[in-house]
Amino acid sequence: MRDYAGIRENRPDTLTYTDWGGGSREAAKQYEKKCLARADRSFSQGLQCQQINSVMALLSMEDSAFIVHSPLGCAGCCSMANDWFRVGQAHRGSFPLRNARIIVTNLDEKDVIHGGEKKLREALALATDRYHPKLIFIFTSCASGIIGDDVDTIAAEFQEANQEAIIIPVHCEGFKSKICASGYDASFLAINKYILKDEPREGTIPGLLNLFAPPTVSFADQTEIERILGEIGIAINYIPFYSSLEKIRRITRAQASTAICKVFADEFMKDLKEKYDIPYSHTIMPIGTRNTDKWLRGIAAIMGKTEEAEAYIKKQQEQYLPLITDLRRRLTGKRAVICGGTGRSFAGAALINDFGMQLVGMTTPIYDDDVHLDMQYLNELYGGFTVDIGNMMPFEQVNMLHKLKPDIFIGVPIWAARLGLPTTHVLDIKRPTMGYRNLVYLGSKIANQLENPGYNKKIAKYGTLPYKKSWYDEDPFKFIKKF
Numbered sequence: 001m002r003d004y005a006g007i008r009e010n011r012p013d014t015l016t017y018t019d020w021g022g023g024s025r026e027a028a029k030q031y032e033k034k035c036l037a038r039a040d041r042s043f044s045q046g047l048q049c050q051q052i053n054s055v056m057a058l059l060s061m062e063d064s065a066f067i068v069h070s071p072l073g074c075a076g077c078c079s080m081a082n083d084w085f086r087v088g089q090a091h092r093g094s095f096p097l098r099n100a101r102i103i104v105t106n107l108d109e110k111d112v113i114h115g116g117e118k119k120l121r122e123a124l125a126l127a128t129d130r131y132h133p134k135l136i137f138i139f140t141s142c143a144s145g146i147i148g149d150d151v152d153t154i155a156a157e158f159q160e161a162n163q164e165a166i167i168i169p170v171h172c173e174g175f176k177s178k179i180c181a182s183g184y185d186a187s188f189l190a191i192n193k194y195i196l197k198d199e200p201r202e203g204t205i206p207g208l209l210n211l212f213a214p215p216t217v218s219f220a221d222q223t224e225i226e227r228i229l230g231e232i233g234i235a236i237n238y239i240p241f242y243s244s245l246e247k248i249r250r251i252t253r254a255q256a257s258t259a260i261c262k263v264f265a266d267e268f269m270k271d272l273k274e275k276y277d278i279p280y281s282h283t284i285m286p287i288g289t290r291n292t293d294k295w296l297r298g299i300a301a302i303m304g305k306t307e308e309a310e311a312y313i314k315k316q317q318e319q320y321l322p323l324i325t326d327l328r329r330r331l332t333g334k335r336a337v338i339c340g341g342t343g344r345s346f347a348g349a350a351l352i353n354d355f356g357m358q359l360v361g362m363t364t365p366i367y368d369d370d371v372h373l374d375m376q377y378l379n380e381l382y383g384g385f386t387v388d389i390g391n392m393m394p395f396e397q398v399n400m401l402h403k404l405k406p407d408i409f410i411g412v413p414i415w416a417a418r419l420g421l422p423t424t425h426v427l428d429i430k431r432p433t434m435g436y437r438n439l440v441y442l443g444s445k446i447a448n449q450l451e452n453p454g455y456n457k458k459i460a461k462y463g464t465l466p467y468k469k470s471w472y473d474e475d476p477f478k479f480i481k482k483f
């Protein structure tokens, strides 16, 4: 039986590194020798906490209430998650828009000394009386973990006395992991333990595929992916964004599983394989023609749809590849730095080769076996580039950009825009990114930014970055301790 506790650094089947900087060829070489030294940063500017990934993954579930058992500050990112939830409703035509049902227990100094369990019990009663949900998720925090609140026992006692909702503790204490994707794993572990439990599989629904998608996937992308899979006769159980208790329960009835992002639900799919013998495909994010081909072929192989997929891929290539000729003319030779989560960074890095662009730098939150495969592929394509392994760290990115001087930055654009660089990003919950059709949209977006750089130039003229000139003379990876 797999024994995975939701801490991505400790996965038994791969080495995982979170702190490193240097050349991509060197990174691959060191990883192969198992010498990519485990390191740390002596200065860390800001880590994305895993709690927000857990919250974001589940916040759009129907008939649910959410208790964040933490000081108020930890729940700060919930406003962003709620904004995404509202945007998603608008795109799905679900009016009037509503806010997610979030209750924060607001742990304070007294609770840190005397315990916060009373507040959690009150929050559970409040969530039940106010919302009458089918599901109540409890998100833990550093504070609740450090003071040792027995969240599981409180949830079990409340469950015993109140059968109205399923009470689901999600153990996403921020200090447990430096990899924010651990928060996704915490959500899936909780779903497995409290909803699927050890119920036997009811019977397979032929042609049904679990499609695990992170909350950053736009509705336009969801629709496109569903359309593509529908074309080859595959029906989708889309989980957990805008999902429901019923859809979660259907997970065990699917013929197979896949995910849109490589670091989303990958561990959960292994659990499903082991527990219910549900096969899964784990390839790459479907951005760009090559990646979408690969992604689709992986799914077709486990769903018995290879012939249909090949015919469809041929048709799509004939239709869309000629359309990028003009984009290649506008983009060939342009140098890019890409910055994002592991899934999008690597998919985006492969994509820009379709346009004849050159990758000169990228960031990835982790380096593991999966990343290593992608890194080898990119090293073949581009010959070598600078790589920054870390969770966020904008000070390193800014220094790196200053040195590499790319033509465009692809990622969350705030810091790069202040350097006056053209910017765009592939992490866009509001616009299309994935599949064949959206390749042209994405390429046009990059080309338009390159040809219209005035806005960022103005931002650079009037906006400032918080770094002294001396920082730009330093090695961007100066604060990574090498052991």
Ligand code: SF4
Pocket: 049, 050, 051, 070, 073, 074, 075, 140, 141, 142, 143, 172, 173, 174, 175
């Ligand atoms: S759970 Fe911990 S790491 Fe996350 S926001 Fe709260 S204090 Fe910060």
